[in-house]
Amino acid sequence: MEDRKFAPIDENQGGTAIASEPKRLRKRTKTFTDVMLSVQDLHVSFKTFGGEVQALRGVSFNLYKGETLAIVGESGCGKSVTANTIMGLIPKPAGRIKNGKVLFKGKDLTKLDKSEMRKVQGVDISMIFQDPMTALNPTLKIGEQLTEGLRTHQKVSKAEAREKAIKLLEVVGIPNPEERMKQYPHQFSGGMRQRIVIAIALICEPELLIADEPTTALDVTIQAQILELFEEIQERTGVSIILITHDLGVVAKIADRIAVMYAGKVIEIGDKREVFYTPQHPYTNGLLASVPRLDLKEEELQPIEGTPPDLFSPPNGCPFTARCPFAMEVCERVYPATTGLSETHAVDCWLQDERAKQVIGHN
Amino acid sequence: MVSHQQNVQVPDEWFKPIGKDAEKAESVVRPSLSYWKDAWRRLRKNKLAMGGLVFLIVLTLFAIFAPILSPHNIETTQYANQNLPPSSKHWFGTDDKGWDVFTRTWHGARVSLFVGVAAALIDFFIGIIYGGISGYKGGRTDTVMMRIIEILYGLPHLLVVILLMVIMGPSLTTIIVALTITGWVGMARIVRGQVLQIKNYEFVTASKSFGARTPRIIRKNLLPNTMGPIIVQMTLTVPSAIFAEAFLSFIGLGIQAPVASWGVMANDALPVILSGHWWRLFFPAFFISMTMFAFNVLGDGMQDALDPKLRG
Amino acid sequence: MAIYIVKRFFMMIATILIIATLTFFLMHSIPGSPFDEERTSNPTIQANLEKFYKLDQPTHVQYAHYLKSIATFDFGPSIKKPNESVNKLLARGFPISFELGMVTILVAVISGITLGTFAALRHNGIIDYAAMAFAVVGISVPNFVLATVLIQQVAVNWNLLPPATWSSPLHMILPTLALATGPTAIIARLTRSSMLEVLTQDYMKMARAKGLSPMRIVLRHALRNALMPIVTIMGTMLAGILTGTFVIEKIFAIPGMGKYFVESINNRDYPVIMGSTVFYSAFLVFMLFLVDIVYGFLDPRIKLHRKEGDA
Numbered sequence: 001m002e003d004r005k006f007a008p009i010d011e012n013q014g015g016t017a018i019a020s021e022p023k024r025l026r027k028r029t030k031t032f033t034d035v036m037l038s039v040q041d042l043h044v045s046f047k048t049f050g051g052e053v054q055a056l057r058g059v060s061f062n063l064y065k066g067e068t069l070a071i072v073g074e075s076g077c078g079k080s081v082t083a084n085t086i087m088g089l090i091p092k093p094a095g096r097i098k099n100g101k102v103l104f105k106g107k108d109l110t111k112l113d114k115s116e117m118r119k120v121q122g123v124d125i126s127m128i129f130q131d132p133m134t135a136l137n138p139t140l141k142i143g144e145q146l147t148e149g150l151r152t153h154q155k156v157s158k159a160e161a162r163e164k165a166i167k168l169l170e171v172v173g174i175p176n177p178e179e180r181m182k183q184y185p186h187q188f189s190g191g192m193r194q195r196i197v198i199a200i201a202l203i204c205e206p207e208l209l210i211a212d213e214p215t216t217a218l219d220v221t222i223q224a225q226i227l228e229l230f231e232e233i234q235e236r237t238g239v240s241i242i243l244i245t246h247d248l249g250v251v252a253k254i255a256d257r258i259a260v261m262y263a264g265k266v267i268e269i270g271d272k273r274e275v276f277y278t279p280q281h282p283y284t285n286g287l288l289a290s291v292p293r294l295d296l297k298e299e300e301l302q303p304i305e306g307t308p309p310d311l312f313s314p315p316n317g318c319p320f321t322a323r324c325p326f327a328m329e330v331c332e333r334v335y336p337a338t339t340g341l342s343e344t345h346a347v348d349c350w351l352q353d354e355r356a357k358q359v360i361g362h363n
Numbered sequence: 364m365v366s367h368q369q370n371v372q373v374p375d376e377w378f379k380p381i382g383k384d385a386e387k388a389e390s391v392v393r394p395s396l397s398y399w400k401d402a403w404r405r406l407r408k409n410k411l412a413m414g415g416l417v418f419l420i421v422l423t424l425f426a427i428f429a430p431i432l433s434p435h436n437i438e439t440t441q442y443a444n445q446n447l448p449p450s451s452k453h454w455f456g457t458d459d460k461g462w463d464v465f466t467r468t469w470h471g472a473r474v475s476l477f478v479g480v481a482a483a484l485i486d487f488f489i490g491i492i493y494g495g496i497s498g499y500k501g502g503r504t505d506t507v508m509m510r511i512i513e514i515l516y517g518l519p520h521l522l523v524v525i526l527l528m529v530i531m532g533p534s535l536t537t538i539i540v541a542l543t544i545t546g547w548v549g550m551a552r553i554v555r556g557q558v559l560q561i562k563n564y565e566f567v568t569a570s571k572s573f574g575a576r577t578p579r580i581i582r583k584n585l586l587p588n589t590m591g592p593i594i595v596q597m598t599l600t601v602p603s604a605i606f607a608e609a610f611l612s613f614i615g616l617g618i619q620a621p622v623a624s625w626g627v628m629a630n631d632a633l634p635v636i637l638s639g640h641w642w643r644l645f646f647p648a649f650f651i652s653m654t655m656f657a658f659n660v661l662g663d664g665m666q667d668a669l670d671p672k673l674r675g
Numbered sequence: 676m677a678i679y680i681v682k683r684f685f686m687m688i689a690t691i692l693i694i695a696t697l698t699f700f701l702m703h704s705i706p707g708s709p710f711d712e713e714r715t716s717n718p719t720i721q722a723n724l725e726k727f728y729k730l731d732q733p734t735h736v737q738y739a740h741y742l743k744s745i746a747t748f749d750f751g752p753s754i755k756k757p758n759e760s761v762n763k764l765l766a767r768g769f770p771i772s773f774e775l776g777m778v779t780i781l782v783a784v785i786s787g788i789t790l791g792t793f794a795a796l797r798h799n800g801i802i803d804y805a806a807m808a809f810a811v812v813g814i815s816v817p818n819f820v821l822a823t824v825l826i827q828q829v830a831v832n833w834n835l836l837p838p839a840t841w842s843s844p845l846h847m848i849l850p851t852l853a854l855a856t857g858p859t860a861i862i863a864r865l866t867r868s869s870m871l872e873v874l875t876q877d878y879m880k881m882a883r884a885k886g887l888s889p890m891r892i893v894l895r896h897a898l899r900n901a902l903m904p905i906v907t908i909m910g911t912m913l914a915g916i917l918t919g920t921f922v923i924e925k926i927f928a929i930p931g932m933g934k935y936f937v938e939s940i941n942n943r944d945y946p947v948i949m950g951s952t953v954f955y956s957a958f959l960v961f962m963l964f965l966v967d968i969v970y971g972f973l974d975p976r977i978k979l980h981r982k983e984g985d986a
Contacts, residue, residue, distance in 0.1 A: 121886030134877040139899045149885040184975040330377035355378040517690040519959045521918040530701045615941040648820040656815035
């Protein structure tokens with residue numbers, strides 16, 4: 001998308017701007033220029049008993065070095081599939097990449113064979129899973145689970161690997177790391193386990209960290225600690241992070257940019273502030289309106305009515321049409337083109353069309 | 364976000380609001396069938412399981428009618444007809460007493476099916492009462508009842524059955540009694556597990572708050588939701604009971620001639636390995652195996668159909 | 676762990692006690708006691724019985740004495756053969772039965788796990804279908820049917836292998852095959868389903884995300900977890916194999932304990948039936964105890980469970 005000229009953002013344009021700026025929602029100070037990962041027109045389908053599910057229907061975005069990109073959306077919108085595709089974890093033969101590229105530092109990961117992909121997995125790109133209670137193998141000591149990746153990919157001695165693992169456990173905040181190395185996952189609390197999972201992901205010093213709902217399964221207080229750990233790690237190592245979540249609170253805390261997914265497509269992408277304050281897609285709007293906030297009364301919470309479309313036979317037009325308060329005939333018929341609103345902000349919505357603005361304006 | 368429709372000409376009149384259509388948004392969800400209908404639909408797709416079901420239906424019909432319709436006498440020894448190979452008169456040949464193996468096979472089917480189904484049904488009743496109470500009451504009742512089960516589970520079942528059969532003497536009743544004395548434990552465990560899993564579901568709490576009494580909760584809410592694994596367990600109890608009966612017959616604890624089970628027939632026919640009267644062994648052995656096979660594939664199919672989560 | 680073992684140990688003792696008691700009272704409930712003098716035609720036998728069962732004493736003394744005998748591994752005399760006792764039969768027959776059982780388990784475990792693992796890894800592939808077809812047939816065909824078919828075809832018709840006895844490794848092939856097929860099928864099915872479940876676990880995905888070799892992922896991460904359920908069914912499996920030895924030994928004329936046991940059933944040698952049942956039960960319960968301990972070592976979570984119990 002970097003080659004596209006985006007029109008400057010119009011501050012008065014539609015969308016409900018959120019009133020007060022939360023403390024953590026800082027103005028972005030860093031600017032990111034080096035593209036590390038470029039996902040281009042990715043289509044992924046799964047064969048199931050009921051037919052073919054088109055999980056991803058043309059997903060494109062860039063990830064810059066050192067930034068945190070949040071991918072948000074309802075469950076089933078394709079955010080986890082996106083993560084798994086980048087990571088090379090699409091189960092075959094049920095899942096298939098039908099089209100598109102995943103360029104990691106210029107190399108198309110979708111073209112790699114299994115053994116080439118293994119040299120990327122855990123080394124260049126690591127993944128953190130949703131539920132720390134199940135992500136660790138219950139029958140192996142955590143020391144082994146920590147060091148095995150390192151020992152597979154790099155020529156290091158057992159002692160060296162151990163030393164590195166212990167240091168890393170310290171970094172992620174596990175007390176008594178030497179003793180803890182000998183213990184099994186069930187001997188740790190959920191928050192501790194997630195720290196271990198993070199340590200495992202970091203052991204080969206990857207350049208990209210994909211975190212799939214890393215805090216969803218945790219208590220709120222632990223969530224905050226884990227998010228702080230992410231920030232700390234990013235500051236320390238400069239790792240890029242893709243954060244998959246449906247929790248806008250998490251996004252507000254640590255994301256630099258936000259991609260909103262709906263029914264297998266990225267429908268809006270932009271700088272965190274842009275997406276939060278001037279959301280352009282009615283779905284993004286709805287998403288933001290459905291988040292409970294301390295500064296609003298409870299009855300003002302607005303759920304988005306209806307359910308996402310069936311991805312066995314996705315609609316031709318915009319998939320949000322049936323739930324959209326601004327739906328027009330055109331939305332049903334044709335999928336909207338991407339409209340650039342700023343250097344960073346872009347949206348797929350017919351409301352951006354001049355003709356639509358008149359219609360909405362009359363209402 | 365690829366703009367593949369950028370060049371599409373869109374007429375102006377398409378830009379009029381049609382409003383949100385929440386009903387439509389809901390309607391795209393695929394139709395939901397009832398649990399049983401859905402299970403039946405899945406089972407019907409499983410050809411092997413349906414084959415098993417058809418086989419069992421045919422087998423049952425034959426077991427009911429074939430002995431009635433058969434012209435052959437299997438009560439008095441007929442030395443003239445000893446060990447005849449299969450022919451148009453004796454489809455499955457005859458045995459050393461001159462009895463028609465075809466007729467005996469269906470008598471055997473009656474015994475085997477009766478033992479299997481009776482054992483499964485009795486297991487079911489005991490298991491559902493014991494397991495249901497244990498799981499529903501919970502607390503100390505549950506602990507004590509489960510401790511008993513734990514000990515009973517440790518008993519070597521077939522040995523206890525042998526012991527009981529030796530003491531009580533072989534007969535249809537004693538086989539069923541012996542098999543159920545040891546067999547209900549597995550069913551009770553499954554029922555308890557199901558009940559425990561389900562009893563904390565919100566709808567049970569809901570009916571409790573409406574003042575529904577315990578038996579009503581069990582009958583109306585728990586039972587329909589626990590049936591899946593229990594039906595599967597029953598389906599799989601039948602072949603194991605048939606096997607146990609055949610096994611007992613084989614070690615000399617079977618129901619004796621003329622209305623003998625398949626196991627007894629096979630046991631009686633053992634010396635034929637050397638004499639070459641293969642049909643005497645083949646038919647009972649074939650039907651034991653086929654019946655067990657049919658029940659096993661049907662049970663597996665039902666497991667898949669009733670619990671699609673477990674589907675591999 | 677120690678408390679776990681002690682607890683299992685006492686459960687084992689309790690189970691054996693129940694079986695011994697059950698046996699004792701069942702034996703006494705036989706109409707026309709098996710110890711009636713009319714039944715025993717031989718004075719030596721009568722003397723043996725009197726001595727072992729203390730028939731002149733009241734029932735509770737008999738019971739106490741019986742339990743004491745069992746505790747000292749004395750399982751009583753034979754009613755039919757004057758110079759036989761369960762202990763003598765065991766000494767002769769059990770080593771052979773044990774060998775048959777052990778070889779069978781070894782074959783069943785190795786081939787079952789291999790088959791199940793490959794089936795799961797090639798889920799819905801040809802290997803999977805073939806393995807599962809084998810498994811459902813293997814479960815459905817009773818071992819005595821398989822045994823007779825094997826003798827008829829392999830030994831008699833094709834003359835490839837000896838049809839009976841247990842005198843050389845070659846002789847062992849058919850009985851082992853007949854006895855091991857069922858357990859192999861059960862283990863294969865269980866391994867497959869448990870493997871399929873393990874393969875969908877998050878920690879498997881994580882192992883793949885680490886870029887580990889497929890070999891390591893299967894052997895180190897999947898198999899150990901997938902084998903847990905196999906260990907838990909080993910108890911019932913052992914019981915099945917043990918009772919299976921009865922018919923297999925009968926069919927193949929193997930002079931093991933099973934053959935004597937079936938003999939004693941056929942000629943209603945009650946004391947031998949009782950003695951063997953108690954011995955076999957005790958043996959099985961002991962094996963179950965061992966299996967539980969092995970499970971405790973395999974699954975680290977059990978140890979924690981104990982520690983929590985201690986605290």
